[in-house]
Amino acid sequence: MATQPIGQVLSASEMIGAVLEHDHDVRVSKLSDEASEQAIDIGISIYREGPEAVTEALDTIRAASSASAVQAGPLAYYGKLYEWLDKKSNNVDPGPIRGILRDHIVRHFAIEPGTTVLGEEVKTRTAYTFQGLSIALGMDRRRLSRLLQNLGKVPVGALDKETGNMTFDVAETLPLIQAFQSSISLQELPEYLGASKRQVTALCREGFLEPMVPSSTRGAVRNIAFARAPLDAILCRIEQLPSMTGADEN
Structure with missing residues (x-):
């Protein structure tokens, strides 16, 4: 003053x-x-x-x-x-x-x-409305609502009127948007990782590969998606491993 x-x-x-x-x-x-x-x-x-x-x-x-x-x-x-x-x-x-x-x-x-x-x-x-976020993600409103509920950004069971009045901070939602726009589906994982379906299933079961929204949670989205960043980090670690020789294999 x-x-x-x-x-x-x-x-x-x-x-x-x-x-x-x-x-x-x-x-x-x-x-x-x-x-x-x-x-x-x-x-x-x-x-x-x-x-x-x-x-x-x-x-x-x-x-x-x-x-x-x-x-x-x-x-x-x-x-x-x-x-x-x-x-x-x-x-x-x-x-x-x-x-x-x-x-x-x-x-x-x-x-x-x-x-x-x-x-x-x-x-x-600096912020998105729920509708704006739905458009930016190219995601159906109902599916987006379930997703945001699982991420803890929308109250569980929120009605359209409630979500319609909400705004979402760009600094928090933009990485989410980018991650979903570039995400890899469960069906695409084997080819992306250069692994078999059986190997991917085992990695998921052991927790080495985690979907963006756990499929077991209430109201989880049907199309299980994996963010590229963690997948790329795994591939990078694999590339840095020393090559195995014939003697090593024996």
């Missing part, structure tokens, strides 16, 4: 405190002097702790939203705080609170690259 004009601090603090203390649709201009002062006190107590405390407050505000529609956007989740930063503060610099909220939005919403959020263009994708 030491680097900000007092007006910035008071305005941001009042908006944070008002939304936290009242609701997402609070009309700050209609608050009584006492309620306004209380909102400022709440906001300042958060603001003085720095960006992490503000982010925690945004977590609370977002979690308290009654929004449930798949298409619900930042306004529905952050209410008047977002509206103030998106429109009403355009003529007055609101300070770092705008950037903190922007980062929060980008982290929790599947924002398309090129979209302008609170005055700045989003350059890269």
Whole structure:
């Protein structure tokens, strides 16, 4: 706060405190002097702790939203705080609170690259919706839901409405997407490893080859897939083994 004009601090603090203390649709201009002062006190107590405390407050505000529609956007989740930063503060610099909220939005919403959020263009994708992830993977929604349940990223038995409102972090899901797009099926394993079906079966049974989703788990996908990276690591180890001579074989 030491680097900000007092007006910035008071305005941001009042908006944070008002939304936290009242609701997402609070009309700050209609608050009584006492309620306004209380909102400022709440906001300042958060603001003085720095960006992490503000982010925690945004977590609370977002979690308290009654929004449930798949298409619900930042306004529905952050209410008047977002509206103030998106429109009403355009003529007055609101300070770092705008950037903190922007980062929060980008982290929790599947924002398309090129979209302008609170005055700045989003350059890269940071999250996928369930539908977007389904398209990126080229996987049926029901199969994807079962897969994500097995990976612990979706609650077991989650309904379409629940998954439809979820977002998935790119840093976590992109490796998953890449692994599935290049995965090897159980039927392809013998040829990929240069082994017999019997040898592959034995390796799977002993746990040397593990599918991306264990086939024995509840709701496991039918088409068992193996990530290439572990398979390539095995092949690399085999290549580094010394060649056997005729004497060794005897």
